[in-house]
Amino acid sequence: MTIETSESSADPAKIHGPAGQFRFCPRCGHEGLHIRNSRSLRCPQCDFLYFFNSAAAAGAFVFHRGRLVMCVRANEPAKGMLDLAGGFIEFDESVETGLKREIYEELALEAENFRYLMSAPNDYTYAGVPYKTTDLFYVCEVPDLAGIKPADDVAEYLLVAPQSLDPARLAFSSTRAAFAVLLGRLDAIEAYAAPR
């Protein structure tokens, strides 16, 4: 991707990424924002300057007795493909708190023993709007599956041994990258995720 270093009045529709989604200044209503680069824009009328930052999102490899709890996506993007429990981190929330909240919202499970695995950038287009995200991946475990109930953007769940999961079924490139790291560390993680 080419990063523009000088401001331009390029047609926003031709700019890829979030900066291309805005035509009018949100402060003064002036039409014709200057696209400074793919991450920021400036209003020539009122000097409003705005930066588009990457949104933090988190996903969890949720283990139960050595098997993974995988979610089937209920909505686009990637409807029907496999995904991790997780989602966007909200304002003023830690990643761990947000991830625990998402796992409860999506599966009604109480997860514990969170361990950080890795992070990767991702593109997430929702309702036609492209978002840039920084996905953080964790491993955690649920001692009890009794109350599991798929909800929110999860259609159903699968319990799978990590070794038998086909990475091509995973919805996002960042998740596939994290899954490859997980597989490489499974010897260490399996002891951690084994029944107690």
Ligand SMILES: [Zn+2]
């Ligand atoms: Zn303005």
